[in-house]
Amino acid sequence: MNINQIADIIGANVIGTKQVDVLWLLTDSRSLSFPENTLFFALNSGHRDGAAYINILYQRGVRAFVVGPLFTITDAQPYPEAVFLIVGNTLNALQQLAAFNRSRFDIPVVGITGSNGKTIVKEWLYQLLRHDYAITRSPRSYNSQIGVPLSVWQINQQTTLGIIEAGISQPDEMQRLEPIVKPTIGVITNLGDAHQDNFTSLEQKCREKLTLFRHAQVLIYPQDNGVIAKCVAEMNLPATLSWGQSGNADVRFVQKTIDSIIYQYKGAQYSFPFPYAFVEDAFVCLLVMLYLGYSPKQISQMFADIEPIAMRLEVKQGHNNTLIINDSYNSDLTSLRIALDMLDQRAEAQQLTKTIIISDIPQQAIDDNTLYQQVFTLCKARKIDNIITIGTHISKYADSTMHVYMSTDDFLSSAQIRQFKDTAILLKGARSFRFERISALLEQRLHETKLEVNLSALVANLNHFRSLLRPTTKIVSMVKANAYGVGAIAVAKTLQHYRADYLAVAVADEGVELRNNGIFLPIIVMDPEAVAMDAIISYHLEPNIYNLTTLYDFMLAVERAGLTDYPIHIKIDSGMHRLGFEWDDMNQLITILKTGKSDDGMFSFPSDLVKVKSVFSHLAGADDPKFDEFTLQQIHAFSRCADKLIGSFDYKILKHILNSAGMERFAQYQFDMARLGISHYGFSALPNVKLQNVCTLKTIVLQVKTVKAGESIGYSRKTFLTRDSRIAVIPIGYADGFDRHLSNGVGEVLINGKRCKIAGNICMDQAMVDVTDVPNVKQGDEVIVFGDELPIEEMAEKLGTITYEVLTSISPRVSRVYYQE
Numbered sequence: 001m002n003i004n005q006i007a008d009i010i011g012a013n014v015i016g017t018k019q020v021d022v023l024w025l026l027t028d029s030r031s032l033s034f035p036e037n038t039l040f041f042a043l044n045s046g047h048r049d050g051a052a053y054i055n056i057l058y059q060r061g062v063r064a065f066v067v068g069p070l071f072t073i074t075d076a077q078p079y080p081e082a083v084f085l086i087v088g089n090t091l092n093a094l095q096q097l098a099a100f101n102r103s104r105f106d107i108p109v110v111g112i113t114g115s116n117g118k119t120i121v122k123e124w125l126y127q128l129l130r131h132d133y134a135i136t137r138s139p140r141s142y143n144s145q146i147g148v149p150l151s152v153w154q155i156n157q158q159t160t161l162g163i164i165e166a167g168i169s170q171p172d173e174m175q176r177l178e179p180i181v182k183p184t185i186g187v188i189t190n191l192g193d194a195h196q197d198n199f200t201s202l203e204q205k206c207r208e209k210l211t212l213f214r215h216a217q218v219l220i221y222p223q224d225n226g227v228i229a230k231c232v233a234e235m236n237l238p239a240t241l242s243w244g245q246s247g248n249a250d251v252r253f254v255q256k257t258i259d260s261i262i263y264q265y266k267g268a269q270y271s272f273p274f275p276y277a278f279v280e281d282a283f284v285c286l287l288v289m290l291y292l293g294y295s296p297k298q299i300s301q302m303f304a305d306i307e308p309i310a311m312r313l314e315v316k317q318g319h320n321n322t323l324i325i326n327d328s329y330n331s332d333l334t335s336l337r338i339a340l341d342m343l344d345q346r347a348e349a350q351q352l353t354k355t356i357i358i359s360d361i362p363q364q365a366i367d368d369n370t371l372y373q374q375v376f377t378l379c380k381a382r383k384i385d386n387i388i389t390i391g392t393h394i395s396k397y398a399d400s401t402m403h404v405y406m407s408t409d410d411f412l413s414s415a416q417i418r419q420f421k422d423t424a425i426l427l428k429g430a431r432s433f434r435f436e437r438i439s440a441l442l443e444q445r446l447h448e449t450k451l452e453v454n455l456s457a458l459v460a461n462l463n464h465f466r467s468l469l470r471p472t473t474k475i476v477s478m479v480k481a482n483a484y485g486v487g488a489i490a491v492a493k494t495l496q497h498y499r500a501d502y503l504a505v506a507v508a509d510e511g512v513e514l515r516n517n518g519i520f521l522p523i524i525v526m527d528p529e530a531v532a533m534d535a536i537i538s539y540h541l542e543p544n545i546y547n548l549t550t551l552y553d554f555m556l557a558v559e560r561a562g563l564t565d566y567p568i569h570i571k572i573d574s575g576m577h578r579l580g581f582e583w584d585d586m587n588q589l590i591t592i593l594k595t596g597k598s599d600d601g602m603f604s605f606p607s608d609l610v611k612v613k614s615v616f617s618h619l620a621g622a623d624d625p626k627f628d629e630f631t632l633q634q635i636h637a638f639s640r641c642a643d644k645l646i647g648s649f650d651y652k653i654l655k656h657i658l659n660s661a662g663m664e665r666f667a668q669y670q671f672d673m674a675r676l677g678i679s680h681y682g683f684s685a686l687p688n689v690k691l692q693n694v695c696t697l698k699t700i701v702l703q704v705k706t707v708k709a710g711e712s713i714g715y716s717r718k719t720f721l722t723r724d725s726r727i728a729v730i731p732i733g734y735a736d737g738f739d740r741h742l743s744n745g746v747g748e749v750l751i752n753g754k755r756c757k758i759a760g761n762i763c764m765d766q767a768m769v770d771v772t773d774v775p776n777v778k779q780g781d782e783v784i785v786f787g788d789e790l791p792i793e794e795m796a797e798k799l800g801t802i803t804y805e806v807l808t809s810i811s812p813r814v815s816r817v818y819y820q821e
Contacts, residue, residue, distance in 0.1 A: 003064050003083055006039065009100045010093040012066065012085035015076045020064040020083060025094065025153050027146055029053040030497070031341050033381045035061030041094045042067045043146070048499060050090065051075075058082060066090050091145065098149030099180045105155055109162035110288060111183025111216065113174070113209045115192035118143060118165045120281045123309045125163055125288060128302050130362065133161035139335050141821065143167035148177050158366055166212055170198050174211040185291060186213030187220045187284055191228055206231040213237065220287045222280065223249040241291055243283040251287055253279070261286075270296040272303040307431050313342060314819040315490070318442045320421040323352060326439045327428055333361070333374055339426055340382050342820065347424040349493045349518030353385040355420065357411070357438060359429040360391030372397035386423065388416070390433060408433050417441060449699040449732045449814050452787075453486055455494045456821040457692035458680055462498065464691060465676050468663050473670050474654070478677035479514070480506035480526065485737075485807040486681060486695060487816040489517045496521050504675065508532035511541040524569055527579075533557035537566070542613060546571040546579040551592065551610075552602065558609045567613040570645060574617040574638035574657070575630065583641055590648045614654035614673060615642045623661035623685040631662075635669050661685035683793070683803055695807065696787030697814070701751070701779055702729045704771065713768050714760025718744045721759075725772045728756070730783050733765040737810040738785065741799055743767075748794075750784035751777055 003020045006012075023037040027050070032038060040062055042050030051067055058079050066085045067075075076084050087093040102109075110125065112118045119141050126137050136159040138151040143165035151164055166177045191206055199205040206227050213219045219237050221228050223244035232240060243251040243263075254262040259275040261282060274282050282303075289299050318324045323346055327339040336358075347354045356379055361371060372394055379387055387402040389395045390411055395404040405411040408429075417438070425442060429435030466475065477500045478484075483491035492503055492514050504524040505511045511523045512535055525536055528543035530553045536543050537557055545551045545568050558566045570589070573580030581589055592598050593612060596605035617638040621627030638657050646653045654672040660679035663670065664686050682691040707727050713719045728751065734740045738747075743761040750756070754774040758767055771777040786792040786806075796803045 003039070003085070006097060007085050010066070010085065010087055010096050012087045012093065014083065014085060015071075015073055016079075016083035018063050018081055018083040022064060025097070025150060026057075026062070027094070027150070029057055030345070031337065032057065032060055032062065033337060033340075033378050036063070038062050039064045039066065041065075041090050042071075043090050043094070044068065054079070066093050094146070095149045095176055095180055098152040099182075101155060102152050102180060102182050105157075105159065107155075107160055107162060108184045108292075109164060109181060110185045110187060111164055111166060111181045111212050112187045112189065113166050113168075113212050114187070114189030117189035117278070117281045117284070118167065120278055120309050121187065121189055121284045122163050122165055124281065124285045124306060127306055128285060128289060129161065129292075134158050135161045135163060137163040138165045139338060141165065141167075145173060145176060149180055152180050156366075168208060171204070171208055174208050178212050178214065181212060182215065183213060184217045185220070185288060186216035186218065187288065188213075188222075188228060189284055190222060190280060191225055202227050203231060207234075210235060218291055220284060220291070222283075241287045243287055251283065251290070253283065265290070265296065268296075270300070272296075272300040274303060274306070276308055313339065313821075314817060315342075315346065316439075316443050316817060317815075318420070318425065321352070322420050322422070322442065323347075323350065323424040324439055324442050325424065325426045326435070327426065333371065333378075336361075336375065336378060336428060339428055340378060340384075343384075343424055343426045344382055345493065345497050349496075350424070351518065353423040354383065355386040355388070355423045355425045356384050357388040357390065357425060357427050357429070357435070358394065359389075359408075359433040359435065360393040362430050362432075368393055369397065376402075390429065408435065408437060412437060412441065449697070449736055451486070451810055451814050451816050452696045452698060453490065453816055453818045454692070454694050454696075454821065455490070455818055457682065457694045458491065458494060459498050460692045461680055461682060461694065462495065462500070462676065465660070465663050465674075465679065468667050469670050469674060472672075474501035474673040476502040476504050476524065476656070476673060476675040477680065478504045478675055480504060480510060481808050482510075484678060484681060484804060485810045487818070488514060489519075490816065490818045491680070492519045492521075493517070502673070508535045508539075508541060511536070512539050515539040515541075522567075528554065534561075537561050537563065542567045542569060544569045544571050544579075546573075546581065548585075548589070548592070548598075548602070551589075555596070555603070555605045555609050559605055564606070564608045565611040566609065568610045569613055570615040572615060572617040572638050572641045574619075574634040574641070576618050576620040576634070578618070580617065581641065583637070586641055586644050590645060594648065611651070612645070612649065612653050614656060615645050616656045616673075616675075617642075619657060619659055619662050619666075622659060622665055625665075628665075631666065635666070664689065678804055678807075681803075681807065693788050693791075695792070697732075697785040697810065698787070699730050699732045699783045699785060701777060701781045701783060702731055702766070703779060704728045704777055712760070714743075715763060716761055719760040723772070725759075725770055726777065727759055728769045728771045728777055728781075728783075730767050730769055731765065732767055732783075732785060732814075733763045735764045735811055736814050737806075738762055738767060739795075739799055739806075739809070742795070746798055748790065750787070750790045751781055753789075755790070 001022055007014050022039045024034050026038050026040045027043050040057055054065055063082045068090055069088050071086055112121055122137055126135055136155045142151045148166050155162055164181045166181055168174050210231055218239040220241045221232050223229055223242035223246055242249045245253050252264040254264055256279055260271045261274045262271045314326045316324045325343055343354055389398045389402055390405045390408055392406055398404050427435045427439055477495045479488045479492050482488045496519055503521050504526055506527050508525050511525050523541050525541050526544045533554050534557055543554055571580040573582050592603050596607040597603050619631055619634055622631050642655050656671050656673035658670055658674040660677050663674050681694040684691050705727055707725050709721050709723050711721055732738045740762045742758055745757045747758040748755045749769055752774055756769045756771050759770045760768050784790055786795055792803050792806055796806050
């Protein structure tokens with residue numbers, strides 16, 4: 001659409017005459033690819049005003065912007081070549097434009113909602129139907145108030161079927177999404193507790209979700225879910241299709257075997273091949289296909305080719321200072337843009353060149369010529385240094401600057417695969433090309449025990465705590481102790497990308513490491529040592545000043561460096577009695593900060609060496625209600641000192657005392673900033689709050705052996721078997737952080753979904769596990785040490801310690817694998 005059409009659709013007032021043909025909608029300035037055909041929506045998230053990025057985008061070539069009602073002609077003057085569409089609400093305008101685009105096409109659209117399973121259903125439907133339809137579908141999990149309109153905008157003249165996810169976290173949100181998606185086929189996968197805190201009951205949440213289907217031709221739902229069945233019955237829809245085990249279901253589940261599903265439909269029994277879990281999601285796909293007119297025989301043939309969904313984008317270290325970004329989740333144009341965002345982010349942070357290895361893309365909605373022209377335009381817009389194509393289709397359109405291979409085998413046998421150095425490599429291959437073989441050759445072979453870190457969950461937890469605070473309140477993300485053992489560089493890069501306000505480390509070395517790896521956010525050093533003052537200044541770190549000696553040492557270093565107004569942070573001891581100034585110190589401290597001099601002659605510096613950026617304290621027991629009175633005493637003592645300090649200066653000084661638990665339990669005392677630490681990783685101080693798990697510690701089974709009753713297991717013969725047993729050996733020991741106190745039946749691991757007790761003493765490098773009651777355990781099987789189904793809190797409780805210690809004890813030799821969902 002041209003910019004004038006869009007202005008009419010969204011009812012905008014226009015500043016500027018620039019004519020722009022819009023192909024791309026942008027809400028995140030970091031994802032820009034085609035500036036000359038991009039329309040940027042300056043969304044206001046509460047914490048970030050999108051209008052702040054207009055200047056950056058204008059410099060990068062964007063000329064069309066949708067802005068809010070406060071934008072004026074004066075604001076537009078620095079951008080003479082731009083056109084601005086002024087609307088009352090930029091998010092409403094984005095949704096209105098997407099709804100208009102949807103109304104232009106009379107095609108079937110599958111709308112999918114539910115508490116989980118939405119993305120798997122969407123991707124399996126795409127696999128099953130892509131040979132018969134030109135499909136436009138939501139990229140990844142674009143199911144929010146912003147993601148849905150961005151997904152629907154992709155529907156075009158070539159699309160013959162849409163598959164769109166829609167999720168909600170608040171009442172009334174689905175009412176906004178329904179006219180955008182306008183589904184003809186509705187799917188609700190299930191109903192769970194996700195976001196339940198924002199609804200009065202499951203019934204309310206169910207009705208809200210079902211609002212998406214009020215104009216649908218048919219609704220597919222699980223009959224055995226009583227809440228869903230009840231709410232569906234109330235809707236009076238023209239048609240429904242249900243599945244379940246009960247006789248009332250239209251399609252009845254009969255049995256799941258190892259490699260197939262048996263079901264009953266219209267009085268006859270059928271089956272289709274299905275060797276995976278996620279039976280509910282498979283049934284949803286089955287019912288959609290039955291509704292579309294496929295026969296059970298056709299469906300069985302089509303399910304034979306279905307493949308599991310890799311719902312994450314992994315980052316691993318490779319040989320010769322390379323970084324491997326393995327994206328086997330989607331193979332289409334939109335997912336390529338998302339993966340290129342990560343490639344940009346990681347390569348820039350580690351000062352690496354950029355390489356992409358990309359295969360044929362099985363996309364039907366546009367012709368090959370247009371598709372691959374857009375692929376290569378995207379890559380060149382992101383300044384990819386090295387483009388490698390694999391496949392007969394994409395290689396036809398490659399130019400002389402690219403490296404061309406007809407098959408994955410051709411590439412694997414080439415010399416090029418052994419020549420990568422100092423580069424970030426994005427693997428973007430359709431499943432049939434089996435790019436996992438490329439990944440295996442490029443990756444460093446590491447210890448089989450690994451800590452998997454879900455960076456998407458980390459961001460979700462950060463945003464949860466943002467929602468507890470005022471939009472103006474800043475968050476300091478604590479990344480000390482290698483980000484609690486999770487990996488400071490990867491965590492800090494993610495927090496920086498998602499626009500955290502501040503980072504904090506324990507010692508200067510930790511801050512130096514972050515600076516050397518591309519972190520430019522302000523960083524507080526909580527425990528600055530005298531020997532580190534010069535390094536703090538050299539790397540633009542900001543020290544915590546907690547006594548006069550530390551202040552003296554730092555002012556001396558600042559004077560030596562010839563600097564002025566260097567930012568510092570003042571620590572108050574409000575009752576924890578660890579570090580900090582107290583009330584009796586305040587007058588002397590203020591005098592020194594204002595004048596540079598002290599009455600005793602110790603301080604004699606210029607008055608402008610340092611400038612107080614913040615004053616803060618630390619709560620000793622904010623997570624425990626029995627200490628609430630003491631916590632309030634701490635807050636009062638801190639405020640008394642902080643207010644005296646702040647009132648003595650004529651510039652802004654930030655004030656903060658809340659930690660993770662404090663944000664949840666004492667948000668009324670959030671002041672100007674709050675510090676988020678362990679809760680980044682999914683640990684809440686409140687019993688009913690479910691944060692997302694970030695870390696999963698995994699290993700594998702090395703060997704399984706049968707041991708007779710009466711025999712002992714391990715060093716010191718602490719465990720004697722009372723029955724003939726099968727014992728699995730796993731490559732994790734106390735040198736990896738698997739505490740020896742978990743030996744002899746105290747600790748457990750998860751193998752094939754079953755809990756298995758530790759047998760014998762944990763060794764330095766291995767442990768033994770009793771798998772007698774778990775069938776078919778074999779060498780190479782995955783072992784979960786802690787994760788979603790075996791919470792780290794359980795391990796901490798058995799050890800009589802806290803989650804902090806368990807996480808920070810994980811050895812550096814355990815590889816960290818980072819991924820985004």
